[in-house]
Amino acid sequence: MDVYGLLGNPVGHSLSPPMHEAGYEQLDIDASYVTFEPPVGKGAAAVESAAMLDVSGLNVTIPFKQDVLDAVEPDRQAARIGAVNTIDFATDPPTGYNTDAAGLVRAFEHHGVPLTGRAVLVGAGGAGRAAAFALAAEGMAVDIANRTVGKAVDLAAEVRESAVDGTASGQPLSDALALLADADVLVNATSVGMEEDRSPVPADALHGDLAVLDAVYSPIETRLLREAAAAGATTVDGAWMLLYQGVAAFERWTGEDGPVEAMNDALRAHLE
Ligand code: ATR
Numbered sequence: 001m002d003v004y005g006l007l008g009n010p011v012g013h014s015l016s017p018p019m020h021e022a023g024y025e026q027l028d029i030d031a032s033y034v035t036f037e038p039p040v041g042k043g044a045a046a047v048e049s050a051a052m053l054d055v056s057g058l059n060v061t062i063p064f065k066q067d068v069l070d071a072v073e074p075d076r077q078a079a080r081i082g083a084v085n086t087i088d089f090a091t092d093p094p095t096g097y098n099t100d101a102a103g104l105v106r107a108f109e110h111h112g113v114p115l116t117g118r119a120v121l122v123g124a125g126g127a128g129r130a131a132a133f134a135l136a137a138e139g140m141a142v143d144i145a146n147r148t149v150g151k152a153v154d155l156a157a158e159v160r161e162s163a164v165d166g167t168a169s170g171q172p173l174s175d176a177l178a179l180l181a182d183a184d185v186l187v188n189a190t191s192v193g194m195e196e197d198r199s200p201v202p203a204d205a206l207h208g209d210l211a212v213l214d215a216v217y218s219p220i221e222t223r224l225l226r227e228a229a230a231a232g233a234t235t236v237d238g239a240w241m242l243l244y245q246g247v248a249a250f251e252r253w254t255g256e257d258g259p260v261e262a263m264n265d266a267l268r269a270h271l272e
Pocket of ligand 1: 125127146147148149189
């Protein structure tokens, strides 16, 4: 039996085990998906141990996404983003990927949203980095709006210096309203909306020509998505991004097309 798993701390409430196991069941793959909770700071050591124990693949979440870079060979996109969320042990050293970026792109694709034109990305933390490189690699002009403007400016410079087709600028979050007037896509990569019924951008900035993805998936319908739907925008909830980062990891590991419907059903059953 192949063993896959998630490295995080804490990992107790993770939705990845039921999502991946639904995929194995659907394709008759003899595998299980378990969670590992090594001590903080021990991410790279945990990856080396997993290799020794013949683990086939690992997902990686907070607080280990940067640490594990010391124990893997990152692909180009993971190296740019500076974070790994998927490790494939078929190579030596293991290969590190960032399927959060692929997950974002495939979530939009699933909803028929073309990633062309202008994007406003709110947030410049870990999730924001993956989103910025993902959107720019699709060729979009990305305005990164962040509360701490310096982080947005620095991230935008990194995006411009990388060999991606698109471009980026760093902006204060207070400019989001003006930036959104010309935007085709809005991504929330902050935690705003998770704890309280708040949106990172004013409701009157939203319009019917926008496609809005919220990386927050708890609650599944955030205030941002509610206000976006009311403005006539296309909405993509955070579970789609969570699903497709998992599907992309599943495909890396198994070489099979991910059974999207079965994995989505399992994920949403556990979200409710
Ligand atoms: P993650 O890895 O989930 O992206 P992070 O690296 O801590 O987490 O980044 C959190 C992001 O949410 C940042 O862009 C942060 O803005 P700052 O860089 O200014 O801290 C943003 N964020 C968190 N709380 C916020 C709030 N109340 N209003 C606006 N932005 C917020």
